[in-house]
Amino acid sequence: MEFLIKISQFLLSLSLLIVLHELGHFIPAKLFKTRVEKFYLFFDVKFSLFKKKIGDTVYGIGWLPLGGYVKISGMIDESMDKEQMALPPQPWEFRSKPAWQRLIIMLGGVTVNFVLAALIYMVMAFAYGETDIDTASIKDGYLITNPILENMGAQTGDNVLAINGDTVTGYSDMRSKLIEAKTILIERDGVQKTLTTPVDFLGQLSTGEDRTLFELRMPFVVAQVPDSSANKNVDLKAGDIITAVNNTKLKYFDEFHSVLESSKGKTVKVDVLRGKEEFSRELKVSEDGKFGIAYYPQASAATLNALGYYDIVTKTYGLGESIGVGAVKFKEQIVGYWAQLGLMIKPSTGAYKGVGGFKAIFDVFPSTWSWEAFWGITAFLSIMLGVLNLLPIPALDGGHVMFLLYEMISGRKPSDKFLEYAQMVGFFILIALVLFANGNDIFKAVFK
Incomplete structure (x- = not known):
């Protein structure tokens, strides 16, 4: 069940981001009367799971969930349609449009990614507010x-x-x-x-x-007393908090280790807090210095606040405030991610070792369904997708933008042959990056 919840969140988030990114290209292309031949969620290598032609465009879902694409007529892209490019330019083709229109079409995807992330942060600020520990x-x-x-x-x-x-x-x-x-x-x-x-x-x-x-640092909050435990018959319930051993007050779970080490094989008296009720119980300590009791590694915010461990600060925002708070959050996240990319390209930092692929993204999603977590992760992934697509690598949006800016500044358009070669180089760079990122995932799964 946990796997199904995680994979559902992963595929829903990925699908949403891909469709909206490609819409960012599709809509301005249509506005500028540029023909879009295909609009696909996921890649349709050899065959499609679904496809339907409406007007000039085939809409479909591929079987390979590594991304998505729109195929725009008269554009040198991953399809490498050389036959079409060998024909005279047509008015409805991408290559026939003014450079500024082509630039808007190419920037449409990342623009949608950034706008989406900012909107999510704004809505989340309004819907959930902010909860933090002072x-x-x-x-x-x-x-x-x-x-x-x-x-x-x-x-x-x-x-x-x-x-x-x-x-x-x-x-x-x-x-x-x-x-x-x-x-x-x-x-x-x-x-x-x-x-x-x-x-x-x-x-x-x-x-x-x-x-x-x-x-x-967390208190010792009981989660369960397993049947295999020597203390299985002791009256302890989930949520009980053990606060002392042999009259020694222990506020945090990490303090229990040294006390239990000195009590191996013995029976000790523990003080227990259940709601507002306090009572004592006797527990056996195993030869390896443990009670044999499962505990919650993270106590709830309500528990921590009620017991006075930490001050939980909760802020709520009105509609106007949410816009400002969401904008600040978006700015912090995008600046932070750019900084992380900067560290990754410096071999001395070793940050490249942390690069992950689809498994790393899958692992980010929680094993229980939470819309707040889902939207927060989706917003950050949208920023990642936008930033990575802006990198000046041929085959990415940033590569196309780079050549378009050169054309607009110099007044000279790169030749189709040059763009074809650049597209091939960019494609191989992308394949290498995908293999590296997912190879990192495999390495960590096998050897860690």
């Missing part, structure tokens, strides 16, 4: 399990004050800034210290087993 309320620091951060000198209990010199005020803000972190200002026992990330920080992070950085 970092000032994190009194006992963060949980550190990542060896990269440990090697940098971070310890559980450290508080993060600033990243790259920018003060951190919200937990989600901190998590997004860590991707580009060069320096991290922490506070430990009232003393501030600056940690410097290694040059290949992103490379180490993407290839390591633990890709989590700073985690919130």
